[in-house]
Amino acid sequence: MSKKIKIIPLGGLEEVGKNCIAIEYSKDIIVIDLGVGFPSFELPGVKWLLPSIDYLQKNKKKIKALLITHGHLDHIGGVPYLWKKIGKPPVYATELTIAMLRDRLQEKKIYGVKFFQISPKQKFRLGANFTITPFHVVHNIPESVGFVIKTPIGKLVHTGDWKFDKDPADQPPVDKKFLKKIGDSNVLALLSDSTNAEVPGKTLPEKEVGNTIDSIVSQAKGRVIFTSFSSLISRIHQVFDICKKHKRKVAIAGFSIIQTVELVKKLNYFDIPKGLLINLKDIHNYSDQDILIIASGTQGEPNSTMTRIAKQEHEKISVKPNDTIVFSSSAIPGNELLIQKVMDCLIDQGADIIYKPVLGAGVHSSGHACREELREMIDLVRPKFFIPIEGGNRMLAEHIKIAQSQGIDKKRCFLLNNGETIQMSQNKVTLLKKKNLTPLIVSGGKVKTLKRNIIKERLEIARSGVCIINQKSSQKIEILFLGLFVEDAIIKQAAKKAKKLLKSHGKNKKGRREIKKRFGDYLLSKIGKKPIILVF
Numbered sequence: 001m002s003k004k005i006k007i008i009p010l011g012g013l014e015e016v017g018k019n020c021i022a023i024e025y026s027k028d029i030i031v032i033d034l035g036v037g038f039p040s041f042e043l044p045g046v047k048w049l050l051p052s053i054d055y056l057q058k059n060k061k062k063i064k065a066l067l068i069t070h071g072h073l074d075h076i077g078g079v080p081y082l083w084k085k086i087g088k089p090p091v092y093a094t095e096l097t098i099a100m101l102r103d104r105l106q107e108k109k110i111y112g113v114k115f116f117q118i119s120p121k122q123k124f125r126l127g128a129n130f131t132i133t134p135f136h137v138v139h140n141i142p143e144s145v146g147f148v149i150k151t152p153i154g155k156l157v158h159t160g161d162w163k164f165d166k167d168p169a170d171q172p173p174v175d176k177k178f179l180k181k182i183g184d185s186n187v188l189a190l191l192s193d194s195t196n197a198e199v200p201g202k203t204l205p206e207k208e209v210g211n212t213i214d215s216i217v218s219q220a221k222g223r224v225i226f227t228s229f230s231s232l233i234s235r236i237h238q239v240f241d242i243c244k245k246h247k248r249k250v251a252i253a254g255f256s257i258i259q260t261v262e263l264v265k266k267l268n269y270f271d272i273p274k275g276l277l278i279n280l281k282d283i284h285n286y287s288d289q290d291i292l293i294i295a296s297g298t299q300g301e302p303n304s305t306m307t308r309i310a311k312q313e314h315e316k317i318s319v320k321p322n323d324t325i326v327f328s329s330s331a332i333p334g335n336e337l338l339i340q341k342v343m344d345c346l347i348d349q350g351a352d353i354i355y356k357p358v359l360g361a362g363v364h365s366s367g368h369a370c371r372e373e374l375r376e377m378i379d380l381v382r383p384k385f386f387i388p389i390e391g392g393n394r395m396l397a398e399h400i401k402i403a404q405s406q407g408i409d410k411k412r413c414f415l416l417n418n419g420e421t422i423q424m425s426q427n428k429v430t431l432l433k434k435k436n437l438t439p440l441i442v443s444g445g446k447v448k449t450l451k452r453n454i455i456k457e458r459l460e461i462a463r464s465g466v467c468i469i470n471q472k473s474s475q476k477i478e479i480l481f482l483g484l485f486v487e488d489a490i491i492k493q494a495a496k497k498a499k500k501l502l503k504s505h506g507k508n509k510k511g512r513r514e515i516k517k518r519f520g521d522y523l524l525s526k527i528g529k530k531p532i533i534l535v536f
C-alpha cells in the first residue's frame with residue numbers, strides 16, 4: 001500500500017471562488033467544498049464557473065464524502081450541479097450550512113442527498129484512512145468550520161474561510177488553544193485561506209462594526225436603508241438587535257434577504273421579537289424615524305432592490321431627502337463602477353450615503369483574515385509543509401512570504417495551480433504532472449464545457465455588432481443592423497449594395513463567403529466597423 005497523501009486542488013487556486021480540493025490516501029478520497037466562481041465581464045452569458053471534476057468522475061468509487069466548510073456560494077454553489085456527476089457522495093456540514101444547501105438543492109430540484117450534521121470538535125471517520133475533526137472558525141457567516149484531517153502518515157489542517165475576530169458578533173472567537181494543541185501534535189501540512197494576504201493588520205472586530213451601525217441608526221433623522229450581503233447573517237442579526245434597542249421597525253426588501261430571514265426564522269437562529277419585523281407595504285404607517293429597511297443589492301446588480309431604488313423603479317421604496325443609506329459591504333472586484341453609479345443616483349435624490357471608505361471604514365469588516373492573523377495561524381499550527389489556498393496567484397505568493405517570515409522554508413511552501421497535485425509522504429513532497437482539467441460553467445441553467453471559441457464569438461458580437469442581409473425576394477432586400485450606430489441613408493445604400501452582390505454571387509456556399517467579404521469591406525468603409533454578417 002502506498003503511504004502517500006495526494007492533495008488535488010480542482011478550484012479556488014489562481015483565482016477567488018469555485019473552491020474545491022480533493023484529498024486522497026490509498027483507496028479513499030474526500031472532497032472539501034464544491035463552490036461556484038463568479039465570472040468576469042470577459043465571460044458574457046456565463047452564470048457561474050464550476051470546479052473541474054474530471055479526476056473525481058474517474059475516481060467516483062473512492063469518494064467517501066463531500067465536506068463543506070460553510071454556506072457561501074463559492075463553497076456550496078456547485079453541489080446542485082455536480083453532486084450527481086461525482087457519484088452522489090454523502091455530505092458533511094454544520095446545521096446552518098446544511099439548511100442553506102438544502103435550499104439551493106430544492107431550487108434545482110435535486111433530491112436524495114444524504115446529509116451528516118457535524119459540530120466543532122466532534123470527530124468522525126471516513127473510509128479506512130481519514131479521521132476528521134471539524135473546528136470552529138469565525139467568518140461572515142455563522143457555523144463556519146475548518147478541518148483537521150488525520151491520515152495514517154500525518155495531519156492536515158484545512159482552514160476554510162476564516163478570521164480571528166477577538167469580538168465576533170454572534171459566535172464565539174476561534175479556539176486558539178485548540179489550534180495550538182493541534183500544532184503541538186505535528187501537523188504535516190496547513191492549507192489556509194489567502195483572500196486577504198495582501199491586506200495589512202487585522203480585520204475590524206464585528207462588534208465594532210455593530211457599534212458604528214448603532215450610532216448611525218441612533219442619529220439618523222429619517223429612515224435608514226441598510227444593505228449588506230444576504231449571507232451575512234451575523235450583521236443582519238446585529239441590525240435587528242439595534243432596531244429593537246432604538247425602537248425602529250424592520251422591513252425587508254429583496255429576494256435574497258427575504259430568503260435569509262426565512263431561514264433564520266425556520267432554524268430559530270436568533271430571536272426576532274413579535275412586532276419588530278413589519279411588512280414592506282406597511283412602512284408608510286410609521287414615521288420615518290421609526291423605520292429601517294434591509295435591502296438586497298450591495299453590488300449594483302442590474303435588477304437588485306438597491307439598483308431599482310436608485311433608478312426610481314422600485315414599486316414600494318423611493319428615496320426621501322432625510323434617508324440614511326448604509327452600504328455595509330465591500331465591492332467584489334469588477335463591480336466598483338456599477339456600485340458607484342447606484343450611489344451617485346441615490347445621492348442625487350438627496351440621500352446620505354455611508355459606505356466603507358467614509359467614517360473610518362467602520363460599517364463593514366471582511367470575513368477573511370488579514371496578514372497579522374495569517375501569521376498567527378501559521379505560528380499556532382506550525383506545519384511542516386504550507387499550501388496557501390483560496391486566492392489568486394498574487395495572494396498565494398504573499399501568503400507564502402508570510403509563512404517564510406514565520407520560519408517555514410521556501411522549499412516547504414507550495415504555490416499550486418488548479419490541477420497541480422502534490423504527493424506527500426512524511427518527509428517528502430513531489431509535485432505530480434498537472435492533470436487535465438475540463439473547464440465547466442453554468443449557462444442557461446445547465447452545466448456546459450467552457451469553449452473559448454464560443455466566448456470569442458460572443459465578445460466579437462458585442463464588439464462589432466451583427467448585420468443581417470435578408471433576401472425576401474429577388475427585388476426586396478432587408479438589412480438589419482444589431483448593436484451598431486447606422487444612419488438611415490446608409491441602411492438604404494447598403495441594401496442596394498447587398499442586392500448587387502446577391503445578384504452577382506448567388507447564395508451558395510462560395511457566393512455567401514464572397515458576399516460576406518465584400519459587404520464587410522463595404523461596411524468598414526461606410527461605418528468604420530466590420531460586423532458579423534449573416535446572409536439569409
Ligand SMILES: [Zn+2]
Pocket residue numbers: 070072139161367
Ligand atoms: Zn466564505
